[in-house]
Amino acid sequence: MTRTLRNIGIMAHVDAGKTTLTERILLDTGKIHQAGDVHTGNTETDSHALEKKHGITISAAAISCEWRDAFITIIDTPGHVDFQIEVERSLRVLDGAIAVFSAVSGVEPQSETVWRQADRLGVPRLCFVNKMDQVGADLQRTVEMIADRLGATPLVLQLPLRGEDGFAGVVDLVAMKALYWDGAQPQPSAGAIPEELRSAAERQRQRLLETLADQDAAIMAAYVGGETISAADLKAAIRRACLAGRLTPVLCGSAYRNVGVHPLLDAIVDYAPGPEDRPAVAGLDPRSGAAEHRLPRADQPFAALVSKVQASRFGTLAFVRVYAGRVTAGTSVTNATSDRTERIGRLLRMQADAQIEIDEARAGDVVAVVGLKSVVAGDTLSDPAHPIVLDGFVIPEPVIEAVVEPRLGQDQERLGQALALMARSDPSLRVVVDADSGQTLLRGMGELHLQIAVERLKEDYNVDAVIGAPEVAYRAAASRPSEVDHTLRKQSGGPGQMARVRLAFAPLEEGGEGLVFVDETVGGAIPREFIPSIEKALRQSLRDGGPGGYPVLGQQVTLLDGAFHQKDSSGLAFELATREAFRIGFERAAPILLEPVMRVVVTTPEDYLGGIIGDLQSRRGRIVATEPIPRGQEVIAEVPLARLFNYVSALRSLSQGRAVHAMAFSRYAPAPIGVAEKLIATA
Template sequence: MNVYSSDQIRNIVILGHGGCGKTNLVDAMAFVTGAINRQGRVEEGNTISDFDKEEMKRKISIGTSIIPVEWEGCKINVLDTPGCFDFAGEVKEAIRVADGAIIVISGKSGVEVGTEKAWEYVEEMNIPKMFFVTDMDDEQANLYDVIDSLKELYGKRIAPFHIPIRDEGKFVGFVNVTKMEGRKFVKDHVETCPIPNDLIDEIEPIREMILEAVAETSDELMEKYFAQEEFTLEEIQSALHKGVVDGEIVPILCGSGMNNTGVQVLLSSIVKYMPYPKEEHPFVIGKNPETLEEIEVICGEEQPLSAFIFKTIVDPYIGKLSLFRVYSGVFKSDSMVYNANKDIDEKVSHLFCLRGKEQIEVKQLVPGDIGAVKLSNSSTGNTLCDKKNPVLLEAINYPESLAVMAIVPKTKGDEEKISVGLQKLMEEDPTIKVVMDPENHQELLYGTGDQHLDVIVSKLSSKFKVEVDLVKPRVAYRETIKGKVKVQGKHKKQSGGHGQYGDVHIEFEPSGDLEHPYIFEEKVFGGSVPKNYFPAVEKGLQESVQRGVLAGYPVVGVKATLVDGSYHPVDSSEMAFKIATTVAFKKGFQEAKPVLLEPIASVKILVPDVYMGDIIGDLNKRRGRVLGMLPMNGKQEIQGEVPMAEMFGYSTDLRSMTQGRGTFTMKFERYEQAPSDVQEKVIEESKKEA
């Protein structure tokens, strides 16, 4: 691969709805530029970017892959991302290091939820974007419908650069509206052709739209526009470049990734209109690791080194690869780098540029470029830099992992292998979380959706040779009392020699504090229970509250007051009083109107207005309470409280109800008394398990 300077590099992320044709387009780009000599197909499982076994099996992208291609004297680092919402973490990683985005839309499917999500992601990171409408060779493809939908969603910024030319219903070329020239596809290249007469009337308003967008980029061009003077091609292209970089113009191009049409023009447009690091992103803001003061990290080869690890690939055979982008300085092989997050030095032996799974060794990488390196201790999100000039670069904002299942090994004794495998997968994917639930004795696996969890299980099997099942997690219920009682607990045993004797009279009542298991007090008069046995009584309480008498769940909110009792000068002991206390507890708990408490979650659900009725109706079915609604960026945030037992699988249900447009967050709020039917069901289930 040739050596490129920072102004010859373009970092472009490919985004879009699942199945819209992103990966086929990337393969076409690699084929057109000569990076590969045979174009693959997702359906055949032989594309350059979907090289993981899971991707080939499922016929979808699961991880972000990098395909560097060379075009018109530039190196374009193409980042192909998954379209499935369950792998949004991978998308966030790619957008974090990209300078521009191509949002792919299928001409026959039109604007989909994934299109809108992609727009939201790039708007959040404030990076320039283009639309590429693919599948134009399909008779059902309609570019005008796509344009209308995009203009309705995003307004005047939408600027169609291409209008398709059809001959007997077939997509044979396009009109370049910026140059007002026809282009016809001839075998493996594009030739100039006259604009068909029947398209001239359609092109005029679109041409006018582009000229208006050009005029708005500067006062000088605006004056020229009002004076009805013609813009030169150079003025148009220069203004369009500025408009695209500033986000004021979002071009629409068209073609077909499957049949390789329009791909060369897309590549040329990336070179022409998309930003390059040194000129248009001269610096990024970092922080001093010690003082957290902001630092300008300037994009230049003469600057101190700074690079950001945005992705990790862990393979049982080749080891761990850290994928990074250089922001300043020159990243060289056979050197030492400093990890500012972990305060450690790392030895760099070999540097690579990845092209799919292929590793191309290079000696150095300049600011703006993307590469890979084998490091022992560094992780995704870490900054590598010069030790004398430490800096922390902005972290990746990952989506919250709210889908959860409990892991059960299929074979006893595999727990350690499962732990090692999950640890490796978490290095690769920070959206995977594993939490031990000591109360229910379950290992909980968190992901971003059902398909994400399914892929984790499949990878454990294929990569680490360990089989697991996923089961529904148990809910962390609690038990408490509603009434007040006074009971006696007595333990008396004679077995030759010293016997055992302990006798306590305890009042049980609600403490009003559900944060703590119990409150212990003693109001003993006359020494009926010696003071030295008080700790034994409290210890009996400590053990008793761990398992309630209703369904075996921990007890909270109980006040126990020792009021009386008796002892034997020879047979009494700490053990006897502890046992007497547990007897009193069981008896008192059953008599003091015991109830089951369920955990309540505070939820915030963000959805478009059109889904409000469905969401509120569904929350009511889940025994939830809507507390309020708040308008947010054209959507509504529904705030409410729902029993956590009813929120299992909600991430999947919400996607289904909102076609993927809804998101939510959830956190534990408090415990509340469960309805009687829920209590009966939980108690019955606990009896069966016992």
């Protein structure tokens, strides 16, 4: 294993400049000879026709390059909240990330969302404050927002240099030199720090040393002892603090003008983690349930996580991160999640929508595999002799839904097939057939998510479809514990059906989702072969078991006891008994209806502040904070999604088109009683 492999994600709020930065990195490393532009639709990573059309990243794209002695795999992730699953599964398989911020806007809502995702997954980060050449750019304000809003401890490594034409370069506080860009070449020229900046640079350098000394014993000893600390010692200490997640290095520049990209590449090599810097990956032995660990080495038993499955012109591609061992084309591996054998067809190193075929993938590699038949995102591939199931990733619950139908009746079957393929590729996109009406419901993370899905039907699958008006995806939850003891007995002349289950229901903590199933039966009250049928029925019940048929957001169910008949009990009998027990028990648990609540951030000139706050409150919004910003105010509110349809038009009218907003899912909260009763009555 080499210490010069880097797997890096680029993450940020929409329009912070992620894709532009990726283009400049590819240009500066010699991967491409001319940088593309998001607005003209010719970038390497935004290769899909819909990404070119909308000017946004929809699907995370991997591409590789080399810098100094490092091989760097970069994944450019979407910035729009509707596609957060792409960020989630990218961060799950990467070792580090670059968080990009606009120097004008600072920390924006989706920046906070992706930062929390990286926190949860323990991914070390570097920060790149972009757009330093724009009017209103303020590095210090952005750094303060990183500390205040994200809870990070930023370590500023550069200061901006101003020239006759504005932003001209940076002061490197580690080497204590100035770096200038003349616009013709991507590489900077080094020089002495301008006299007017010398005092500020020395103060910031002192602050850098003090911050590092608080976190690093070696720097503390040298600092207290009055020793000279070399740039090499500083870099080593910064790397240690970054890998441990104690400090976050901050660099700045302008990706569009290719200023500051070279030092960022150096920082990726110097400070970002390689695969061997990350903890051993943990999982479970599917045969025994025992905890297992794999070190990121090629001599370990093979283990890899499938992060994404998608159709392409090369066939069905499974994107995998190899955590341990090695694998070659033609090898048989075990899908430890489903206990199926799969054969590795071809191994590809992806370059956005292009490919390079490789013979072998080793620990630390992020590659695509052709030939896997039945894998889905989150599955684990492993050595058949040493199976392991790795932790997957969090799949967000959809918050919006709409009816989707083909324009031509004869396309109904093709629509279903296309939607199934899309849902396999994007787990946050759900397809449900309404049992009463027979209509196909498409559920997703927002209006744009559903719109793009329908456009993809036409673009990728040649299925012309129409979508109905979006509706909020409400959820149900229990508000108190309950218990039920239910027995199923049926006899119709032949073999009968008998099953008894005693279940205890308990609400999950706020934010909890899905089924938490606990089996506390003893003494063979229910044979072990019937337990999976009980769990299966509970998961099915969560899909439509709430009042009015709404899905249940989350529920803990404990199997306390039960009974069976030697001849009349079966898996089906226990499924039926469990479904009815869930219905009874959930009714006793005083169910409530939950509605998705969005975090809305509005940036507005001062003149329109009062009207915007009043409008948000009229939408049942709760104002969380108002903060002064350059040239205006920022309003942060929590508003039910149901009251935010067509908010763009309303905000434009209230502010004469001068205010902008961003929103992200915050949480599910109880719907008002009157709203809940009306929804249930009409469901």
